Amino acid sequence: xxxxxxxxxxxxxxxxxxxxxxxxxxxxxxxxxxxxxxxxxxxxxxxxxxxxxxxxxxxxxxxxxxxxxxxxxxxxxxxxxxxxxxxxxxxxxxxxxxxxxxxxxxxxxxxxxxxxxxxxxxxxxxxxxxxxxxxxxxxxxxxxxxxxxxxxxxxxxxxxxxxxxxxxxxxxxxxxxxxxxxxxxxxxxxxxxxxxxxxxxxxxxxxxxxxxxxxxxxxxxxxxxxxxxxxxxxxxxxxxxxxxxxxxxxxxxxxxxxxxxxxxxxxxxxxxxxxxxxxxxxxxxxxxxxxxxxxxxxxxxxxxxxxxxxxxxxxxxxxxxxxxxxxxxxxxxxxxxxxxxxxxxxxxxxxxxxxxxxxxxxxxxxxxxxxxxxxxxxxxxxxxxxxxxxxxxxxxxxxxxxxxxxxxxxxxxxxxxxxxxxxxxxxxxxxxxxxxxxxxxxxxxxxxxxxxxxxxxxxxxxxxxxxxxxxxxxxxxxxxxxxxxxxxxxxxxxxxxxxxxxxxxxxxxxxxxxxxxxxxxxxxxxxxxxxxxxxxxxxxxxxxxxxxxxxxxxxxxxxxxxxx
Amino acid sequence: xxxxxxxxxxxxxxxxxxxxxxxxxxxxxxxxxxxxxxxxxxxxxxxxxxxxxxxxxxxxxxxxxxxxxxxxxxxxxxxxxxxxxxxxxxxxxxxxxxxxxxxxxxxxxxxxxxxxxxxxxxxxxxxxxxxxxxxxxxxxxxxxxxxxxxxxxxxxxxxxxxxxxxxxxxxxxxxxxxxxxxxxxxxxxxxxxxxxx
Numbered sequence: 001x002x003x004x005x006x007x008x009x010x011x012x013x014x015x016x017x018x019x020x021x022x023x024x025x026x027x028x029x030x031x032x033x034x035x036x037x038x039x040x041x042x043x044x045x046x047x048x049x050x051x052x053x054x055x056x057x058x059x060x061x062x063x064x065x066x067x068x069x070x071x072x073x074x075x076x077x078x079x080x081x082x083x084x085x086x087x088x089x090x091x092x093x094x095x096x097x098x099x100x101x102x103x104x105x106x107x108x109x110x111x112x113x114x115x116x117x118x119x120x121x122x123x124x125x126x127x128x129x130x131x132x133x134x135x136x137x138x139x140x141x142x143x144x145x146x147x148x149x150x151x152x153x154x155x156x157x158x159x160x161x162x163x164x165x166x167x168x169x170x171x172x173x174x175x176x177x178x179x180x181x182x183x184x185x186x187x188x189x190x191x192x193x194x195x196x197x198x199x200x201x202x203x204x205x206x207x208x209x210x211x212x213x214x215x216x217x218x219x220x221x222x223x224x225x226x227x228x229x230x231x232x233x234x235x236x237x238x239x240x241x242x243x244x245x246x247x248x249x250x251x252x253x254x255x256x257x258x259x260x261x262x263x264x265x266x267x268x269x270x271x272x273x274x275x276x277x278x279x280x281x282x283x284x285x286x287x288x289x290x291x292x293x294x295x296x297x298x299x300x301x302x303x304x305x306x307x308x309x310x311x312x313x314x315x316x317x318x319x320x321x322x323x324x325x326x327x328x329x330x331x332x333x334x335x336x337x338x339x340x341x342x343x344x345x346x347x348x349x350x351x352x353x354x355x356x357x358x359x360x361x362x363x364x365x366x367x368x369x370x371x372x373x374x375x376x377x378x379x380x381x382x383x384x385x386x387x388x389x390x391x392x393x394x395x396x397x398x399x400x401x402x403x404x405x406x407x408x409x410x411x412x413x414x415x416x417x418x419x420x421x422x423x424x425x426x427x428x429x430x431x432x433x434x435x436x437x438x439x440x441x442x443x444x445x446x447x448x449x450x451x452x453x454x455x456x457x458x459x460x461x462x463x464x465x466x467x468x469x470x471x472x473x474x475x476x477x478x479x480x481x482x483x484x485x486x487x488x489x490x491x492x493x494x495x496x497x498x499x500x501x502x503x504x505x506x507x508x509x510x511x512x513x514x515x516x517x518x519x520x521x522x523x524x525x526x527x528x529x530x531x532x533x534x535x536x537x538x539x540x541x542x543x544x545x546x547x548x549x550x551x552x553x554x555x556x557x558x559x560x561x562x563x564x
Numbered sequence: 565x566x567x568x569x570x571x572x573x574x575x576x577x578x579x580x581x582x583x584x585x586x587x588x589x590x591x592x593x594x595x596x597x598x599x600x601x602x603x604x605x606x607x608x609x610x611x612x613x614x615x616x617x618x619x620x621x622x623x624x625x626x627x628x629x630x631x632x633x634x635x636x637x638x639x640x641x642x643x644x645x646x647x648x649x650x651x652x653x654x655x656x657x658x659x660x661x662x663x664x665x666x667x668x669x670x671x672x673x674x675x676x677x678x679x680x681x682x683x684x685x686x687x688x689x690x691x692x693x694x695x696x697x698x699x700x701x702x703x704x705x706x707x708x709x710x711x712x713x714x715x716x717x718x719x720x721x722x723x724x725x726x727x728x729x730x731x732x733x734x735x736x737x738x739x740x741x742x743x744x745x746x747x748x749x750x751x752x753x754x755x756x757x758x759x760x761x
Binding site for chain 1: 618619620621625644645675676728729730732733734735736
């Protein structure tokens with residue numbers, strides 16, 4: 001015990017100097033106080049979130065990770081390009097780190113930008129095992145700013161990850177607090193008529209989904225750098241300064257809509273890669289994504305950083321202020337969006353026998369049943385009028401299309417253009433279709449209808465350029481994360497298409513990304529919603545061949561851990 | 565947007581851009597004299613300053629001039645994106661950014677090129693969307709151009725790129741007037757790089 005405390009103290013004093021190339025990280029049981037509740041969790045160097053690791057592009061880092069838990073652990077360096085043995089996914093990159101053991105990671109830093117790290121074992125990440133990575137570029141930053149802050153978001157839940165998973169399996173709507181009630185039904189009947197309302201409810205019931213199914217896991221407290229709304233994380237500035245904010249969404253399950261009322265934000269980086277600057281009033285940050293923004297603050301007053309969850313069931317709040325203790329108004333949360341018929345358009349419907357329903361296995365639409373649908377009903381649904389904004393990354397008429405609280409500019413994926421393309425633009429050598437599938441009621445999530453444990457790996461050849469076609473057949477939004485290689489998001493800008501490590505796929509949409517297969521070995525590829533990944537929306541990628549690496553055999557091997 | 569609509573919007577843009585140009589060139593006249601200075605004459609040039617545009621910043625990021633001095637700016641775009649070099653006050657830059665946002669929205673200004681045909685289209689009334697204010701140049705990657713400018717008197721000026729987002733990301737430079745350098749204690753330049761958890 002004493003030893004443990006000593007380790008924590010030393011860790012606080014010694015390492016993490018800027019640009020040091022050797023780091024020590026201990027994985028510890030910690031207390032997490034959100035202001036709303038105190039919960040035992042897992043942290044690094046005695047705290048959750050863990051430290052901000054500052055690397056410099058071009059250096060070689062050595063990181064000694066000591067597991068002080070009584071269970072296996074691992075650290076995945078999210079978004080970092082490195083040899084696959086260093087990627088930290090148990091069962092794919094390495095066996096994991098045993099209790100009491102110290103594992104030494106060693107890899108070169110070949111990129112710059114904002115990233116993060118987290119455990120890839122069980123539900124340690126939702127339980128608090130995450131931290132930030134900031135990599136200084138070899139040359140100068142292509143921006144000017146006076147100071148910078150990491151703004152790391154998470155959705156801290158009073159229940160442990162294991163308990164949440166059990167509850168979801170037992171009842172997928174366990175944490176869905178915004179379910180429509182009998183009262184809602186009566187209200188809506190008054191507006192739309194009894195039969196129309198009844199038909200609407202039956203249709204959604206048939207899909208094993210509800211209009212409120214935007215957030216599977218509600219009841220969390222949004223944190224910024226470990227602090228709840230009342231604890232109010234505060235970043236200081238001097239009037240006249242430009243401040244760079246490095247937003248990281250380390251949530252288990254929650255997308256956030258982020259704004260700083262009174263300030264325009266200039267987005268300069270997405271997922272660690274510089275983008276051509278875009279001025280916005282608000283942006284949506286998917287799970288595991290990062291966005292860097294620069295704000296120019298002239299007034300000597302406080303500003304609220306307000307991050308509402310996409311389903312509006314919770315929020316995170318922090319403050320930018322000229323001095324400690326100053327605060328600004330905290331806005332009310334907006335009304336929860338409702339999913340619409342458009343969001344279920346990609347959803348496979350079967351109005352016949354519900355017992356046999358498995359979205360994944362049903363590749364064909366039942367067109368006979370489709371005809372049975374009363375299309376006049378659809379007109380009456382929240383299909384949206386002419387006033388709805390358009391965004392090709394949401395289904396037309398989707399209830400999820402975001403709008404800025406002040407009526408201004410909301411960032412879209414289509415605004416993201418690489419500042420400096422990393423790869424030559426070329427035709428992909430082939431296309432791989434990945435249908436994102438699931439059965440909400442059983443809380444089973446899968447790819448092409450097959451869960452991870454039943455699936456063969458996706459085999460890629462070193463040197464090819466693969467086009468991935470994501471078809472989201474579910475009504476949830478899935479942040480798809482490919483390890484080890486960049487995801488080149490298709491936004492229709494050719495060589496300027498941005499590099500990402502997470503590609504968010506909204507319900508009923510098809511999204512393309514391309515990958516230059518330039519990293520030999522085996523890699524994880526999964527939905528970054530913790531409980532989706534753990535219930536099967538996960539694949540192993542095997543890259544065969546390579547310049548100096550033994551050819552992978554493509555076989556599944558041993559323990560297929562690496563949930564979340 | 566269809567072609568018809570695009571064309572229908574052009575006159576509105578021309579108006580906006582022209583008024584911007586006048587605002588930039590003449591607005592300050594109301595306050596007695598050309599506060600930002602005026603186009604200079606070749607024969608008055610006392611020195612040449614090379615300015616390099618990169619993505620998205622300038623080299624140098626600060627220049628020093630004397631009141632009354634006429635300077636030749638040799639501006640070269642060595643970046644991969646379109647950039648502007650514009651001499652003005654912070655307020656003027658802000659106003660101009662709205663105009664340039666419009667140019668982007670209407671497809672005149674792409675990330676890495678300018679649609680010259682569209683920009684130089686004669687609207688039949690002698691106006692075009694030409695970006696030809698004397699205090700600025702708008703350059704595609706690889707292009708170079710010169711501005712001869714006379715700084716008539718000390719003022720709070722910046723040179724800036726008003727391509728949407730670029731100024732906010734830090735593509736601006738300070739123009740210090742030598743007589744007033746001491747008075748201007750502006751925090752500027754390098755990041756302090758501090759992070760607080």
